[in-house]
Amino acid sequence: MKIRHLLFIVIPLLFIALSAISLLLFNSSHRVNESYAQFQARLLLYETINEQAQQSVKLADQWLNYRQIQLLSDLQDSSAGLAASLEQAQNDYPAGNAVADALSLQQLIISFQQIEQHFLSTAAEEDTLLLRGYLDEAQQLASFISQECYTLIGLELSSYQDRYNIILQQVANMRVAGIVLLLSMLLLSLWLAYIISKSISTPIQQLVTTAEGISQGNLDQQITQYHKKSDFYSLANAFTHMQTALKEQIATEKQALEKDKQLKEMELEVLKSQINPHFLFNSLNVVSKLALIEGAEQTSDLTVAISNLLRYNLKQLDTPVPLRDEVKHANDYVYIQQARYRDRVQFQLDIDQNQLDTTVPVLTLQPILENIFVHGIEQLEHGARITLRIYGDDQYTWITISDNGKGMDEETVEQLLQYQQGFRSSKPAPTGQSTGLGTHNVFRRLQLLYGDQHGVEIESRLGEGTAITLRIPRGV
Amino acid sequence: MVKRIISVLLSLAVIISFMLFVKSVLTINASLQELEQNNLATQQQKRIILIAQELDTPYWKLLEQGARNQSEQYQYLLQYVGPIRYNAQEQQRMLQKAIASQPQGIIVQGLSIHEDLIAEAQRKNIPVVTVDIDAPNSSRIAYVGTDNNAAGEQLAQLVMQRIGSEAKVGIIIGSEEAENQLSRLQAFQAALTTSPLVQIVDKRTSNISRLQAAKMTVEMLEQQPDINVIVGLSGLDAVGIIDGLDALQRDNVLVFGFDNLSNTEVLIQQGRIEGSIVQQPYIIGKQAIETLYSYYNGHPYQEQIFVPTTELSSDIAEDKP
Numbered sequence: 001m002k003i004r005h006l007l008f009i010v011i012p013l014l015f016i017a018l019s020a021i022s023l024l025l026f027n028s029s030h031r032v033n034e035s036y037a038q039f040q041a042r043l044l045l046y047e048t049i050n051e052q053a054q055q056s057v058k059l060a061d062q063w064l065n066y067r068q069i070q071l072l073s074d075l076q077d078s079s080a081g082l083a084a085s086l087e088q089a090q091n092d093y094p095a096g097n098a099v100a101d102a103l104s105l106q107q108l109i110i111s112f113q114q115i116e117q118h119f120l121s122t123a124a125e126e127d128t129l130l131l132r133g134y135l136d137e138a139q140q141l142a143s144f145i146s147q148e149c150y151t152l153i154g155l156e157l158s159s160y161q162d163r164y165n166i167i168l169q170q171v172a173n174m175r176v177a178g179i180v181l182l183l184s185m186l187l188l189s190l191w192l193a194y195i196i197s198k199s200i201s202t203p204i205q206q207l208v209t210t211a212e213g214i215s216q217g218n219l220d221q222q223i224t225q226y227h228k229k230s231d232f233y234s235l236a237n238a239f240t241h242m243q244t245a246l247k248e249q250i251a252t253e254k255q256a257l258e259k260d261k262q263l264k265e266m267e268l269e270v271l272k273s274q275i276n277p278h279f280l281f282n283s284l285n286v287v288s289k290l291a292l293i294e295g296a297e298q299t300s301d302l303t304v305a306i307s308n309l310l311r312y313n314l315k316q317l318d319t320p321v322p323l324r325d326e327v328k329h330a331n332d333y334v335y336i337q338q339a340r341y342r343d344r345v346q347f348q349l350d351i352d353q354n355q356l357d358t359t360v361p362v363l364t365l366q367p368i369l370e371n372i373f374v375h376g377i378e379q380l381e382h383g384a385r386i387t388l389r390i391y392g393d394d395q396y397t398w399i400t401i402s403d404n405g406k407g408m409d410e411e412t413v414e415q416l417l418q419y420q421q422g423f424r425s426s427k428p429a430p431t432g433q434s435t436g437l438g439t440h441n442v443f444r445r446l447q448l449l450y451g452d453q454h455g456v457e458i459e460s461r462l463g464e465g466t467a468i469t470l471r472i473p474r475g476v
Numbered sequence: 477m478v479k480r481i482i483s484v485l486l487s488l489a490v491i492i493s494f495m496l497f498v499k500s501v502l503t504i505n506a507s508l509q510e511l512e513q514n515n516l517a518t519q520q521q522k523r524i525i526l527i528a529q530e531l532d533t534p535y536w537k538l539l540e541q542g543a544r545n546q547s548e549q550y551q552y553l554l555q556y557v558g559p560i561r562y563n564a565q566e567q568q569r570m571l572q573k574a575i576a577s578q579p580q581g582i583i584v585q586g587l588s589i590h591e592d593l594i595a596e597a598q599r600k601n602i603p604v605v606t607v608d609i610d611a612p613n614s615s616r617i618a619y620v621g622t623d624n625n626a627a628g629e630q631l632a633q634l635v636m637q638r639i640g641s642e643a644k645v646g647i648i649i650g651s652e653e654a655e656n657q658l659s660r661l662q663a664f665q666a667a668l669t670t671s672p673l674v675q676i677v678d679k680r681t682s683n684i685s686r687l688q689a690a691k692m693t694v695e696m697l698e699q700q701p702d703i704n705v706i707v708g709l710s711g712l713d714a715v716g717i718i719d720g721l722d723a724l725q726r727d728n729v730l731v732f733g734f735d736n737l738s739n740t741e742v743l744i745q746q747g748r749i750e751g752s753i754v755q756q757p758y759i760i761g762k763q764a765i766e767t768l769y770s771y772y773n774g775h776p777y778q779e780q781i782f783v784p785t786t787e788l789s790s791d792i793a794e795d796k797p
Binding site: 017021024025027028031032035095099100101103104105107108110111140141144147148163166167170171173174177178180181184185187188191195 | 493505525
């Protein structure tokens, strides 16, 4: 449940319960008091009625004896008082069986009042006998009234006594229940406060721990899952996403870093082979011109080729160049080697001109050719043949360099193809004929630049030759 | 888990104490309601006063019960009054007071001394129903009660069934002024004279008191020890007679009684009392109210309604009236 909803329900509920208790408490105590007051008022009323009736009789008796005008007006007052009491009695009935008695009392009062009126209307006359008759009747009625009043008081007291005991008992019960109720409400609200605060603080604590872990680089923490309706569900989800995203990013970055590092290492190797190149170029140019002057044209050409070769080799290793340049460079290289091997080597080109625009990393072909010269055909006395074939489609360019040299055993092929595991710095030292970069280096660079798009295939049989095929994506 | 238990326990505590609290409040309110009951409607209700012979005797209490139940059905207010001890003058005064308070109906014993007051009540348009004792010459609207002649005869029949051969009968009567007792006595005596074997040898008054009945029994038996049957004509006489026999340690006397008061039924089951003629005061009370109801509503009603008596003897002691 969402914390907001919980609070919205719990707090008003507690308030309603407390208000209900107070209201009930006030209400019943008020009603008890009111009922008691009413009860007392009725008792008092009966007493008053009794006294008023007796008083009237007494006054009438005195009138008969003394005939003072004052007594008559007193009698009238008393009569009015009785009338008021009657009205009061008519508005307030006792409970249960006493109702019948209350009605009796009212009727008795009414009869008494009638006699009283008769008496008052004839009071002035001297007919003492008639008045005495009224007085006797009134006296008897007054005694009935008195009797009825005491009966009523008795009935009221006994009926109230029963109820009052029940009420007292219930008030005591109510007090105990109320105290227990308030105590348990207090405990319950404390408990709820504890639970609610805990339901907020525990997830926060957990998330804080997770966040601290992440800030310290621990990305593999288990993040607690919360109920879908909880406020913390999305928070925990966000955390999980963040952690995953961070992990991915870090992995990518690590890869990029590794790539950079390897390129740097290769460049360093290249630099090592660039021993003061400009001096070499100048010298070679001088040699070339001198050879030309001396009439040794072939020497001059060779010298230019060597110069070009060196210049080309000085390029940055990750510079992409068109395949055309690579082919030209390969020609130069082979030309120089042919100066050494003479007719022992034949270099054949089978090139699809459309594919020459494909860009490849610089020095892709030369290390492979070098390898062929150094390992493949050096031992052949004659008839060595190197073929460079370039073909392809819209997506890929294939470069196949094949020879008919001594070939490689499977172990060597396997070793060559394991370039993907990373750059091996402990490679065999280059021989005198190499410019320094191995085929391994070429494959590795292709992998780093093109990823899964590149392809390397080696077909080789001992004594029959080797064919190395590279697949390079176009338009990169 | 512990959390859940604590939550449930606390909630239960709150709910239970709240319910107890509310229950107390409701009980108080209900009690107050009863006390405060506003009886505006009661002013229109008919008020009937039932005057007993003696306030706390079982007979009159049963009669009141019947009358009260029936009144509640018709929503009449019933006022039950009467002297604490049997006292005709006190009863008369209560009748006088009842008339002065102008109820819509009075139910009272039809004593002859009440006749003037019953006439006064009629002048004031207060119908009077006599119960237990009739006052046929008064202006009462009806009598509801036992046919005392029939009851006396019934008792005589019961006695004649039970006695062996010759019988000397002693009689204890509740009151020689009370017409119902006298009717019973006359009918009883008349029925017994037909049998030559039965002889009534003594007759004394118990004044409707158990103690007096016991005393009279002792006196009677001391004077005439050959009495072998004693008959009590009012409610507590039979039980009093047994008390007297116990005091004399006699157990060869057959005892007959009237009504089923105190432990009469137990004594019948024990065989101490031979049998009793039982009146049905509950039905009398009911019928009295019923008669008033008919009177108010202009329905026809009988002027003399006899509620039959039942016979309670050791054979059929299980049959309650």
